[in-house]
Amino acid sequence: MAQAHVPMADKHRDRAPLFEGTAARFVGQKVLRKEDPRLVTGHGQYVDDIVLPGMVHAAFLRSNVAKGRITKLDTSPALALDGVIAVYTHADLRYVPGTIVATMMQAMGGAACPENLLATDDVRFVGDCIAVVVAESRYIAEDALELIDLVVVAETPVVNLEEALTDTHIVHKELGTNITGTIDIPRDPHIEGLLTESAHVVTATFNQARQTNSPMETRGIVASWDRFRGELQLHMSNQNPHEMRRRAADLLAVDESKVHVAQQDVGGGFGQKMFMPREEAVIVLLSREVGRPLKWIEDRRENLMASNHARRDRATVTFALDADKKIVAGYVDINEDAGAYPFGGAGAGAMAGMLLQGPYKLQRTAFKSYAVFTNTCGRAAYRGPWQFESVIREQMVEHVARRIGIDPVELRRRNVIQWEDLPWTTPMQVMVYDNMSPAETLDQAVEMIGYEAFRAEQKRAFEEEGRLLGIGFSLYIEPSAQNMGALATEGATVQISGTGKVDVFMGTGSHGQSIETTMAQIVAEELGVHVDDVEVHQGDSNTPFGGGTGGSRTASIVSGAGRAAAIQVRQKVFQIAAHLLEANPDDLEIDSSVISVKGTPAGKTVTLAQVSHTALYATEGLPPGMETGLEATARHRQEAVTWSNACHVCTVEINRNTGAVSFARYIVSEDCGLMINPMVVEGQVAGGVVQGIAGVLYEDFRYDADGNPLTTTFMDYLLPTAAEVPIIEHGHIETPSNTPGGYKGMGEGGAIGAPPCVFNAVADALWLLGVEVFDHPLGPNEILDALATAG
Amino acid sequence: MKPAPFEYHAPETIADAVGLLAQHGDDAKPLAGGQSLVPLLSLRLTRFDHLVDLNKIGALSGISRDNGHVVIGAMTRHRAVELDPSIATSVPMLAAAMPWIGHFQIRNRGTIGGSIAHADPAAELPAVAAALDAELEITSKSGVRRVAAADFFQGTFMTAIDTGELLTAARFPVWGKGSGFAFTEFARRSGDFAIAGVGVGLEATGGKITRAAIAFMGMGPVPVRATDAEKALLGVSIASLDAAAVARVAVGATDPTGDVHASAANRTKIATHLAEQALTRAASNAAANA
Structure with a gap:
């Protein structure tokens, strides 16, 4: 497997040197994941592994029509079944309006849609919750669901974007319109002129297919209300324990200190578990009514049809180029399908519009974006929520290249932002790019794939054998580690025990990001201890407040807090050690938990265990007046977003007989700043790439014309397996960011870059026959249809 | 769930x-x-x-020979058939079809009889049984009867098994010298139910085709035998077989429907290609077995 690794200049030479007084040993190394021994042997502890004494089980009655009026809802036959404890409907919930709305969204104007935790008098998508049964077992609960006497009079649903826009039928009658979240940045006369009078003006419409997060672990919750303490204990599969605590407290109208959220392992989320969903809110509310620990585990069918969907977007984009084929203006009209009950915000169109220029020196852009409600599953964040900007732009770049007759790599090279252009202010003056390397990643990817040789082979294979080979690129930048509101802050507590072992407490909600490993690397590095001596405790609300694990924020923001706390503790370690060694603290260094005087290899030493023993057990030995213990809590505030960037390139072949697409190579040249753990970086890239490949070639959540979901099992909703995805080759360029560690967030990039890359490769192959495609998905059926249009 | x-x-x-x-x-x-x-x-x-x-009934498992047939007990696991070296020589089409059934974990547990009795139109074993004119042995309190595959598969998930009856074995005929087989299918992912698939058997004497069997799966409510194409093959020189032309005739016997994975027209396109591949391979295997 090809590997390339290019360090870029550090633009921040005034940065404090990394790891002062410690030997750099763990950061930047492929440290094996601490999580793996339990996870890969099947011994992770997930929410369904939680069994509490007296626990009872919930199951939801869900609508099987997309839109309709409830004319009868009689739960008494269900209640009569042996083992059923209670049946609840909307009327039984003591819901305080606004309490389910994500805390972050409350500051931004509240909920996008009505807050019907259970259906009121109508249902709005297939999967909409109508009632909940609580029973001694899940089996009994599901038996009881069948006994509920429900009559729904079906009404005409709104199933797709186009229908929603007409407002002929309305999803939420309270709102009177299906259109939500409209943002209109109009074209000024200058842009208008460029878009009409430039040497080349090209317009195209692209559609992205509906995809869902599909975590390996579905959602789930165990809520246990202690009525004597007035406290709620929540075990919950989530990404964001502090947000869950806040929402649960508000839902129950208790103090936040009366709620404890804890989880062990979380089997993925990709955005699905960042905020409080409707079902979990119902379980929280009912936990106090039921008085026994209450468990709800989402099953796979529920997860596929009713958890959250994403990616169903449409855009019409226009690019204007001058005679030199420099892109001078861009305009995009974005429509997003928000479904019926989106959560965590209706959509990401604004970010997609503002990032239209991506890594190119495109000076003039404008956009219009709106989301529409439909009678389908609600939208929520999915890894790279606004990745549509890269889909639109990168597919458009290659479309334009074909239309005006220029090589797509050459077109990118003429337009890409160069090192000397940085810092670079975006056309709308709201973002400043810095510390990125799009031109360098493009060059690296071109070199790794052997572009010229591939083009020659593509030509030969087509002319001599009629084979359809294709190559596609995508070049993008990734604003990661947001610097606003709760997302700008993280805290960490570092404590050293009396035996010299290190406990770290962080507010993160790891759901596969290797946080227990990477954050231990950071702390180990700063403290001068072995990484095995550091234990990261997280996934618990009894930690310093944090904004949750999502938005690619851990590497730079959480590490900033961990690093700062570790430095404070190290300073105290040196003060105590200096006292014990009768040396000057400034002369000390620590390596492998042994503190010595710099430059005196045979001199006196003291171990970290001796120092911590002194701090906690032999406190008389501390310097006069010094506070006991070795612990510190520090917070990090993110001043600016970090800009990761990458170039993806892949080569494919289309089977003309079956429409199947097979990969030859897939390369990612990534710049996420300094890497804490290159193996974890590559794992994150690969996971995202697979999801991106899936969005174009495999996953496609489909509804029929009546709003019935057609892909509600993994037999029809196709996740690619190891057999379907290529080996991913990695190139690395490291441009340090202006954060304490020089890191950048990168967790979402694979899923951002892959869809347009894969699409472009297929489109390139089809172009050999003069066939153009514009929409995802590109399964065999769509490809055979496209091939049938070839002359 | x-x-x-x-x-x-x-x-x-x-x-x-x-x-x-x-x-x-x-x-x-x-x-x-x-x-x-x-x-x-x-x-x-x-x-x-x-x-x-049925998992505690030992008598339902096993592979034996009886009067020109290989008899497979209904509870015999797919994996046991797949790994039995005698099947590759006695019923080569069955051996060729086995690796296409799900994933090996599924084949470790799934059974020959279970698959045939379930009669999923996109499953491999019903198509193989149809292609080879297998006989299905059905047992009830009143005794044992044998039903030809052509009469056994009656519709999607529907078979000749009546109330109170149990499929106890499948009997696959052993073809003679000069025979060759192929089985292939196309699925979106490795191990998925196929969009379409086909099994082909050819037997030739003195270079002329004397016996032909073509059966499609996923191309209708039951496995579809391409009888017109089979008849047209009789007497044809196996060395100069026009596989593409025969495949086009063969697929004419099918009447597929569309679903989320493929339209009816694209299923037909894929099946035609698969039939051509399978005919070519079966002919070459038959020639090698002459």
């Missing part, structure tokens, strides 16, 4: 099993490897008051 309540029975003899099936009639369902039935029960797409688990 939990099944509706059922009563579980685990008989140890065929007689006890058919006794239970007779006693409970349409309220009872035999449970073989459970690879299809259990998900259907869990999704509550189907329900039975009584499940008759």
Whole structure:
């Protein structure tokens, strides 16, 4: 497997040197994941592994029509079944309006849609919750669901974007319109002129297919209300324990200190578990009514049809180029399908519009974006929520290249932002790019794939054998580690025990990001201890407040807090050690938990265990007046977003007989700043790439014309397996960011870059026959249809 | 996703099993490897008051020879057939089809009889049984009867098995010298139910085709035999077989429907290509076996 690794200049030479007084040993190394021994042997502890004494089980009655009026809802036959404890409907919930709305969204104007935790008098998508049964077992609960006497009079649903826009039928009658979240940045006369009078003006419409997060672990919750303490204990599969605590407290109208959220392992989320969903809110509310620990585990069918969907977007984009084929203006009209009950915000169109220029020196852009409600599953964040900007732009770049007759790599090279252009202010003056390397990643990817040789082979294979080979690129930048509101802050507590072992407490909600490993690397590095001596405790609300694990924020923001706390503790370690060694603290260094005087290899030493023993057990030995213990809590505030960037390139072949697409190579040249753990970086890239490949070639959540979901099992909703995805080759360029560690967030990039890359490769192959495609998905059926249009 | 309540029975003899099936009639369902039935029960797409688990009936497992047939007990696991070296020479089409059935974990548990009795139109074994004119052995309290594959598959998930009856074995005929076989299919992912698939058997004497069998899967409610194409092949020189032309005729026998994965027209396109591939390979295998 090809590997390339290019360090870029550090633009921040005034940065404090990394790891002062410690030997750099763990950061930047492929440290094996601490999580793996339990996870890969099947011994992770997930929410369904939680069994509490007296626990009872919930199951939801869900609508099987997309839109309709409830004319009868009689739960008494269900209640009569042996083992059923209670049946609840909307009327039984003591819901305080606004309490389910994500805390972050409350500051931004509240909920996008009505807050019907259970259906009121109508249902709005297939999967909409109508009632909940609580029973001694899940089996009994599901038996009881069948006994509920429900009559729904079906009404005409709104199933797709186009229908929603007409407002002929309305999803939420309270709102009177299906259109939500409209943002209109109009074209000024200058842009208008460029878009009409430039040497080349090209317009195209692209559609992205509906995809869902599909975590390996579905959602789930165990809520246990202690009525004597007035406290709620929540075990919950989530990404964001502090947000869950806040929402649960508000839902129950208790103090936040009366709620404890804890989880062990979380089997993925990709955005699905960042905020409080409707079902979990119902379980929280009912936990106090039921008085026994209450468990709800989402099953796979529920997860596929009713958890959250994403990616169903449409855009019409226009690019204007001058005679030199420099892109001078861009305009995009974005429509997003928000479904019926989106959560965590209706959509990401604004970010997609503002990032239209991506890594190119495109000076003039404008956009219009709106989301529409439909009678389908609600939208929520999915890894790279606004990745549509890269889909639109990168597919458009290659479309334009074909239309005006220029090589797509050459077109990118003429337009890409160069090192000397940085810092670079975006056309709308709201973002400043810095510390990125799009031109360098493009060059690296071109070199790794052997572009010229591939083009020659593509030509030969087509002319001599009629084979359809294709190559596609995508070049993008990734604003990661947001610097606003709760997302700008993280805290960490570092404590050293009396035996010299290190406990770290962080507010993160790891759901596969290797946080227990990477954050231990950071702390180990700063403290001068072995990484095995550091234990990261997280996934618990009894930690310093944090904004949750999502938005690619851990590497730079959480590490900033961990690093700062570790430095404070190290300073105290040196003060105590200096006292014990009768040396000057400034002369000390620590390596492998042994503190010595710099430059005196045979001199006196003291171990970290001796120092911590002194701090906690032999406190008389501390310097006069010094506070006991070795612990510190520090917070990090993110001043600016970090800009990761990458170039993806892949080569494919289309089977003309079956429409199947097979990969030859897939390369990612990534710049996420300094890497804490290159193996974890590559794992994150690969996971995202697979999801991106899936969005174009495999996953496609489909509804029929009546709003019935057609892909509600993994037999029809196709996740690619190891057999379907290529080996991913990695190139690395490291441009340090202006954060304490020089890191950048990168967790979402694979899923951002892959869809347009894969699409472009297929489109390139089809172009050999003069066939153009514009929409995802590109399964065999769509490809055979496209091939049938070839002359 | 939990099944509706059922009563579980685990008989140890065929007689006890058919006794239970007779006693409970349409309220009872035999449970073989459970690879299809259990998900259907869990999704509550189907329900039975009584499940008759066949896994303790040793007499239902095994591979034997009888009068020009290979007889496979209904509870024989796919994997056992796949790994049995004698199947590759006695019923080569069956051997060729086995690796296409699900994933190996599914084949470890799934059974020959379970798959045939389930009669999924996109499954491999019904197509192989149809192609080879297998006989299906059905047992009830009143005895044993044999049904030709052509009469066994009656519709999607529908077979000739009546209330109180149990599929106990499948009998695959052994073809002679000069025969060659192929089986292939196209699925979106490795191990998925196929969009389309085809099994082909050819037998030639003195270079002329004397016997031909072509059966499609996923191309209609039951496995589809391409009888017109088979007839047209008789007497044709195996060395100069026009596989593409025969494939076009063969696919004419099918009447596929579309679903989320492929339209009817694209299924036909894919099946034609698969048939051409399979005919070419079967002809080459037959020539090698002359």
